[in-house]
Amino acid sequence: MSDQAQILTRIEEDHNRQRELLDKIAETSGDSEERRKLFEELNAELKSHAAAEEQSLYSEMIAEPDANDETRHSVAEHQEIDEMLNDLAATDMSSPGWLLKFKEFDHRYRHHINEEEEDHFPDFEKLIDDKTDAKLTETFEERKKIEKQEAEITPVAADDAKE
Structure with a gap:
């Protein structure tokens, strides 16, 4: 096995792709076809990623006393991020x-993934053995594919979003 569990490396690959999409969207302007296309791609990417992450890594880590608080924190942030995405x-x-909402969303999402990578993943790494890693990675890949096919843009006005 490499220096890091395969599941964590795979999730970081998604994070890097998401950073690229955020950067590309920030370079667009107005109600352009490019902005719409990139936003649709980001929406599907983020929703499928969060669902797959929760159904693989976080479903395992929630049962670990040493990872329970971090897991609950990240799952709660997924909900907040989803609401911000729907508001956007x-x-x-x-x-x-x-653009103002996008910049706020961009900042919030990058904070979330940086926190996962820098604070949570080193702790999770200690709890994942090779067998569990293989199972989590397989589950993540299967769920991501299914969730991405089902992901929809679900606009929700800020008034309806959870505070």
């Missing part, structure tokens, strides 16, 4: 408010 989807892309 409900905002007119040509409005100045969209």
Whole structure:
């Protein structure tokens, strides 16, 4: 096995792809076809990633006393991020408010994935043996594929979003 569990490396690969999408969206302007396409891709990527991560890694880590708090924290952040993403989807892309919300979303999401990688994954690494790693990675890949096919843009106005 490499220096890091395969499941954690695989999740970080997704994080890097998501960072690239965020960067590309930040370079767009207005209600352009490019912005819409990239946002749709980001939406499917983030929703499928979070679901697969929860159904693989976090379902295992929640049972570990040494990882329980970090796991609950990350899952709660997934919900907050999903609500922010849905609020962003409900905002007119040509409005100045969209870019402001996107920048806030970008900052919040990068904080989340950096926290996972820098704070949580080193702790999780100690709890994942080779057999568990293989099982988690397989589950992640299977669930990600299914969840990505089912991911939809679900606009929810900020008033309806959880505070």
